Amino acid sequence: MSIKDDVKTVLERDPAPKSYKEALFFSQGVHAIILQRLSHNAYLRGHYTMARAVNYFARWMTGADIHPGATIGKGFFIDHATGVVIGETAVIGENVSIFQGVCLAGVSSEKGKKRHPTIGNNVTIGAHAIVLGNIMVGDNVKIGAGAVVNKDVPPNSTVVGVLAKVVKKDGVPVKVDLRHDQLPDPLIDAFEDINHRLLEIEKRLVALEEEVRRQK
Secondary structure, three states: OOHHHHHHHHHHHOOOOOOHHHHHHHOHHHHHHHHHHHHHHHHHOOOHHHHHHHHHHHHHHHOOEEOOOOEEOOOOEEEOOOOOEEOOOOEEOOOOEEEOOOEEEOOOOOOOOOOOOEEOOOOEEOOOOEEEOOOEEOOOOEEOOOOEEOOOEOOOEEEEOEOOEEEEEOOOOOOOOOOOOOOOOHHHHHHHHHHHHHHHHHHHHHHHHHHHHHHO
């Protein structure tokens, strides 16, 4: 994965940059990814101090804290790097898009074990979503903004809420879908179902009252 490819990914998914140079010089997401790849290479060679030094500089420069040990595939896109946290044993597939404040966190302090999520290909994670622990998020998944995910997510699904629930599972998207604002809400669906049931009960009560009056 080259710097040129990382910049092209930004130009494909972010309408804000007007040119290649603008994306290269002024996209914090690009800077966060490039610096992580540098720190990751040092990490793989066992140069842990150098890797953490690059990581520390990247966090100061971009607002994103991506551990040098994290494995990130090609086509990775961060829209506004501020507040993004990705842990040491996280694995991210290809063509993944995340937004500001996303956290791929661990829930264990055991050393030498995988503690962070594995994210499949073509996944979109909305702003301030939190994915916890050594879980698997399948391919073509959309995670809504602010969701908290602590269980495996099947492929081709949409999850929202705290704790996150699968609200859609129907097919593979044709292209990377960044519309993480237009997602179903399971709470609204539940209230609508309750309201529908109440209306049915009211209708039956009215009909019963009319029947009682006729019998009198």
